[in-house]
Each structure stands twice: as C-alpha cells, then as structure tokens.
Amino acid sequence: MSRGVGAELARRAAAVIAGVFLIVASSQGLDDHGQLENPALQARYEHITQQLRCLVCQNETIADSDAELAAELRDEVRQMLIAGKSDAAIYRFMRARYGEFVLYDPPLDARTIFIWGAPFALLLIGGIVIYRVLRVRSRMPLDDEQEAGPK
C-alpha cells in the first residue's frame, strides 16, 4: 500500500481490518494556516470546528482530528468565514452534504426534542417522585423513640 496523501485513512482502515486495539487519536489535527487575522473570525472558526464531527474518524471533532478530510473541512470553514458567511450558513452547508450526523450540537427540532428536552423532563419526573415519596413518608411515624432523649 502506498503511503500517499491519504495514508492516514488507509492506516486506520487497515487497523480496523487487522483488528487491533484502536485509539485513533494518535496526534491532533493542528492547523497549519496560522490564525485568522480577525480575532472575532478566529473565535468563530474555533467554535464552529468544535461543533462539527469528523466523518472518517471514530469520534472526534474536525478541530481535533488529523484526518485529511477534517483538514479540508477546516479549510472550507475558514474560507466560508473569510467570505462573510454566517455560522448558520456554514452549518447548513455541512448538513446539506453530510446530513445531521456532522452536527455535534444538533439543532432543536421535532426529532431532537427528545434529546434536548430529556434533562428537563427527567428533572420534572424526579420532582414528582420526590414529592410523592415525601408525601407518603411524612405521614408515617418517625419511630425515633430511642433517640428522642438526650439528643
């Protein structure tokens, strides 16, 4: 197998096939372009690349991945920011090509409500459980005769 530009991909594929204990994060996907000149753009760049999932890797953001595709997607984000695209437009661009899988921060909609709403739903259920247990238990005898004295 030639070790070309995408050798990293090939190595991973080979590792999967060979059935080796696999931790893909052998090195990080560092930018070799330097900072964007506009600090506000750079901050947005850093944020957006943290929210997009690398597609070829196991479970990494495109900011953290050293895969070729991740580097290209980072570059795409950078170019779109320079071209003045909004964050929403960039997420739309990615979603239109790779589907919702690419978004680590899934937008709130009818389907994801079960994910985003879960913490609040559970808090509510938990509150009801606590209320009901307390209502029953607070009517029961405290049976604390033995410690009623000196304490």
Next chain:
Amino acid sequence: MWKWKFVLPIVAFLALIVLFAFGLNPKRDLHYLPSPLIGKPAPQFALSDVLDPNRIVSNGALKGHVYVFNVWATWCGACREEHETLLAISRQNVVPILGLDWNDQRDRAQQWLQQLGNPYQGVGFDDKGRVAINWGVYGAPETYLIDRQGRILYKHIAPMTMNVWNKQFLPRIAAARRGGA
C-alpha cells in the same frame, strides 16, 4: 402485593436488549451515513483530467444522460479491490462512468490507471478535496448513480461488486431511462 413499578426496571431493560440486538445486527454498517443528497441535483464540477491535465472533466457534459460517478484514490485499499468490477462494468457499456480521484497524487493515479486499466470516461483530479466535499464524500470508494435530470438517485458506500451492480444499479438505471424518456 404486586406493583407495576417493580416490573418497570426489567421492562426497560428488555427494551434496551432489543436496541442492543439491533446494534449487533451483522447487516448494520456502523459507519454508513445516508446521504442527504439523494434526490437532489448532483453538484456540478469541472476539474482537470488525471491523465491529461489540459483536458477538463465536467459532469455538465453528461446532462441528459444516466451516468455513474465513482470516487477513488490510490491510497485506498478497497478501491483496488473494486477496480476489476469497475472494468467489467465499463465493458458492459451500459452507462458512462465518471471518476473522481480524491486527495491523491497525479503520478500515482496515472500509474494506477495505466497499469490496472481505465474504466472511466474521464477522471477529475480533486487533490484539494473541494469537489468531494460538495458531494458529501467521506470515505473512498463511493459510487453514485445520476439520472438524466442530473439528480443523484443512489449512493453506494463500499467497494462495488457485481452483486451490488446487478441488484442496486441496473434496475435503477432501467427505471431512470424509462421514466426520463
């Protein structure tokens, strides 16, 4: 004293088991991503040809034709695996095959095509991966089927096999020709 709430844990657990059993289904491909581009117009591209840098390969020229679009690279082992199949398909002469050489080096790609044979009508050289991003490519090899209106009908993410070709591609090609006539 029977209370439903004591049965709740085992019911929830059995639901979990169903979910896990689905996850273990050998037919399930963990890394398969359905493409949101199915049914949408295929992204246009114009790239220099791998073999002849002065020639421009574009899918615009195939408007009005059903064609196959195959993404490959020399660093991709599975692409080597499917190459024979692609050659056999091209010999069938059913539809033109357009290639995209993804994130590759030109000399290697040229050598590949010269040594192994060339099933493609033209191969766009996408060393920056820009065109691949527009197509939502995430792992070579990927093979797309495009209809006469230039819409993506189908995407196959794995090495092409004769079985896939006969079962997934040929019927769709026939239908596309009937429908688009």
Next chain:
Amino acid sequence: MIPELGMFALILGLLLAMAQAFFGLVGAWREDPAWMSVARPAVAGQFVFVATGFACLVHSFVVNDFSVLYVANNSNTELPLFYRVAAVWGAHEGSLLLWVTILAIWSLAVAAFSRGLPPRFASRVLGVLGLVSTGFLLFTLWTSNPFKRLIPAAADGASLNPILQDFALSIHPPMLYTGYVGFSVAFAFAVAAMLEGRLDQAWAKWTRPWTICAWIFQTIGITLGSWWAYYELGWGGWWFWDPVENASFMPWLIGTALIHSLSVTEKRGIFKSWTLLLAIFAFSLSLIGTFLVRSGVLVSVHSFATDPKRGLFILAGLLVTIGGSLGLYAWRAPKLYVPGGFELFSREFFILVNNVLLVSVAGLVLWGTLAPLFYELLGIGKISVGPPVFNLMFLVPMLPMMVFLAIGMHSAWRRGKLSVAAKPIWWLLAAGLVIALAVQRWIYGSVHLVSMVGLAFGIWIMFSSLLEPLQRWRKGQRMTAAVAGMAIAHFGVGMFAIGVSTVNTYKIEKDAAMKPGAVFSIAGYDFKFVSAHDVAGPNYEAVQALVTVTHDGKLVATLKPQKRHFAVQQTDNSHAAIAVNAGRDLFVAMGDPLGDGAWSMRIQYKPLVRYVWLGALVMAIGGAVAASDKRYRVKAPVTTAEAIAPPPKPDPAPGVA
C-alpha cells in the same frame, strides 16, 4: 509450554468457579452445610488458578514469546519491561483476563471477610460471584483466548499502541476494572438478599464498605483516564463524553447514589427495594459499559477490535445476569417495603434528592449515548449527540444537586432541622457568590452567569463541608471517621465544581504556526519557540522543541514538548509539555512540521484544571476515610436469626451518612 499451562489453569479456574456457583447456591437452597462449605475453598482455588493463568500471560509478555498471537500483536522486543507488562491489558483478550483476575481477587476478599456473616447468606453471595466468574471465564476461553498460538511465530511483535505507553494509562485499567468488578460484590449481596427473601439493616452495613471500596477504585480509575487523555492525546481536553467514558461514568454515578442510599437503609431500614435496585444497576451498568465498548455497536474514540460473536456472548450474559436479577427484583422487592417516616429537609429527604438527581444524570448519559442507536433503529436518520448536549444533561440536574448537597450535609435523621453547625450556611452562600463574582470579574476579567453560579456553589460546598468538623473541633467533640470522610468527600465535590466551572469558561486553546524565535501570547503569557532538536527515546525517535514562557518579562516555565516517531508501528505521537501551578496549567503540544523549521503548535492556558482531578482524588480519600469507620469493623451477627432482627443500637454519631 507456559501459554498452554496458562490456558489449562484458566480451564481449571472455570471448573472451580462453576463449583463455587453450584455449591454456593444449591447448598444454600438445600441448607446443606457440607455443600455450602465447598464454596469458600472453591473461591480460593479459583483465585489460584486464574492468577496462575494471568501470571502465564505476563510471563509470555516478559520473555517476548511471539508464538502467542496476542503477545505478537501487542508487544515488541524494543518495548521497555514496564510497558511489556502493561501491554498484557493493552487490548481486548488480556484486559478481559485482567477483569477475570480482579474478579477472583474480590471473590477471595469476600470469602476471607465474610466469616462473620450468616453462613447461608455468605454461601449465596459466593455462589453469585461464582456465576459471574463462570460467565466471564467462559467468555474469555470461548471468544477471547489470550493464549492462542501464532504458528509460525513472529520474529518480532507489532508492539503496543504508542499512546498507551504511559504510566497513568498503564495503571488506569486495573484501577477502573477494580471499580467495575467491585460493584459485583454489592450485586452479589443484593441477589443473595433477594434469594433469602429478606433484607435488613445489617445487610446494608455489610454491603456499604464493599461498595465504597469499589467506588474509590473507580473514582481513581476514571480520574487517571481523564488525566491521561488531557496530557497524552494532545488535545488538552479532559472529558469528551465518548461512549467509553460514559460507560465508566454511569456506574460511578449509580455507585455514588448507592453509597448514600445504603446509609439510609443502614440507619433507618427504609429505601430497601430502592437500594437493592441501585446495587443491581451499578453492576448492570458496568456490564452494559463492557458491552458498549467491546461489541462495536457504537462509534467510539477508544474501541476494542470487535467481533460479532463477542457482542452476542455479552448480550446473552447481560440477559442472564441483569434480566435474572431484575426478574428476581420484580418478584421479591414488593415485599421489602418498610414504613418509616421522615420530614421535609431531613437527612432522608436530602439523600432521596441526591439519589433522584444522580440517577437522572446516569439515565441521561445512557440516553445520550444510546440515542443515536435508537434513532437509527427507528429509521429517522443518523444523528450525533455531542458535548453540548451532554453538558446540558449534566448541568441541569447538577446545579440543584449542589444546593441540596451544601445544605443536606447538616441535616438530621428523621426531622427537618439543620444541625447547629449549619447556622452560617446562608452567609457562606453569600460569601461564595461574592468570591465567585470577584474572582471572575477581577482575575479572569469577565463574568459568566452559569459558570459563576457553579463556582459560587463549589466554594459554598467547600465551606459548608468544613462546618461540622470545625464545630466538633471547637467543642472538643469526638471526630468519627464517618463524619471526617463525608466532609472530605464533599469538600472534593466543591473542588471539582470550582475546577470545572473555571476551566470550561476561561480556558484558551490556540493553534499556531511557529518558527524558531516566534512568540505567541495568550492570557498574558508569552510562549517563545526557541529551537527544535532531535532526541532519542527507548523505542522512539523524537523532535523536541524548547519553548520558554514568560509573564511580564519574567521566565515562568521552560517547556519541552516532543513529537515522537515510533518506528515499529510507523506512527507519530505528540507528547505535550505542561507547566503546572496552583492557578493554571500552561500546555504546549507539537503538531506537524510545516517546513522551513516551522511547526504547528497547540498552546493552551487551563485555569484551575488540576482541581478537576484533585477534587476527584479528594472524593476518593473521603470515601476511604468513611469506609474505615469503626462500625464496619464490628463483627456482624453470626446467626441468621440475629441478622434478621439486629438489636437496635443507640447511634454513636447522630447525623452521620
């Protein structure tokens, strides 16, 4: 020869585990003392043979026996001895053997320290542990034999993944597994109690120290893993909500709830069925975590090589173990209800809240981890659930949790009256808010509401946990291990909260392209890339950069990050350099050479990140102190009759969890 001996030892271990399960459970059922008395020696024998098997695998690694497939895949003659030993658990087969070995050690400990328990109950506990051992030994021998031969033998091995060649990560799996497996003891106690059909306060007293011990190991294991990810993966993050991390976090959360709920059952005899359920859940989630990590149903950063046969085997195991115990639960638990009242804001109430919230977090993490699979099953698309979602899932229950914790430490059993020591509690909250606001405003330069509240609550919890010990010290009262342990552990929670709220808000992570001589500044620190030169390690070549860090012109650190190249695996690995002080970490990792002497560098400023791990370690220390409490060393009642109705004892330390 040695590998075959190891394999043979494991088979004998399996047979003894089966004997342990059979005689332990059936003997107890028949109430046959002769049969029951077989369980203990069977445990000892099982331990000896499993340990022998483990030693054989270690031996194969130490002597570089590349005729063993597993050794050839995971070791190399160039690998230093320490990592050759650590490589034993570097992949699936060996780590499973480690798991089985640790289970044998726990079983041995239970066998040794259960002589004070009623014989029938002890026999059942050992029997259940024998069943679990049987399952795991079968799994090892059938699907994951580490002794499989490679013929012809390899000339040299493929070696251990470079990022696993690290001290913290070498001891991380043994620690974590000791925790995971330790919950099997609480599980066995729970199942044994359900088989007995009765559960009393003495049961909670026997179970609690075992649970705390397992919890301590798991806390340390998770902490080591997080710390390792921080400095070794080169990203500078310490928690990624990856399925493998969630797999370890869920049993930990349930274990934490269990420790608290056990204290209520121990003290009041109530919450019995709930405590049982938590004991089942803690171990169930350990097993489910094993399934998720080793079956390949989820995409994870760290995943084992997968094999459908293994997944199916574990799934069958889950069905038997968890399904069986939950079925038993549905049958027996309804009879365990004990009336016993308590008021709002009593100790019982606060622990109830603690349990509901901890279980909520565990449930949410499980849901977040499995939601992508669930959506795929329903055919409504492939989605990703990432850190933004998990952070919300963690935060929503945890913010109220911190309030209840700060106050609940001072609650009394039964009555909703706080202790005298809690008098300044609201002043301390005010102090926490003022300090948090001031720290954010003046030290970090900007105020962020949520993280400010988190910081304030963290400070509040730390203050609050000091109140009771201070009160006792001032009044010359006795300090029990239980009180001290609780104070220490909760102080750790506060430290953790302070660390998390601060580092997640004020961290700065930058990637820069730097040439020698270039300076990059973040948070008032000037990082100067002085030079780069080649160095050689035991089994790698590296480029080492020299980076000096100055603050206001004064040198604060000289950092030497390395980019290592491992020739055997043909992989590169970035080794970060970190300067630590009480207030922050300064982190530099090397990326790729950019030509012309330039390198890409990841430069980070991580305020208070150490408090995340320190907090967790302090929690573990608190657990250890609490587990050392005298009441757990009191010899338990010997006869079953006594165990069913323990004499009510006056509580030496009211208000102790």
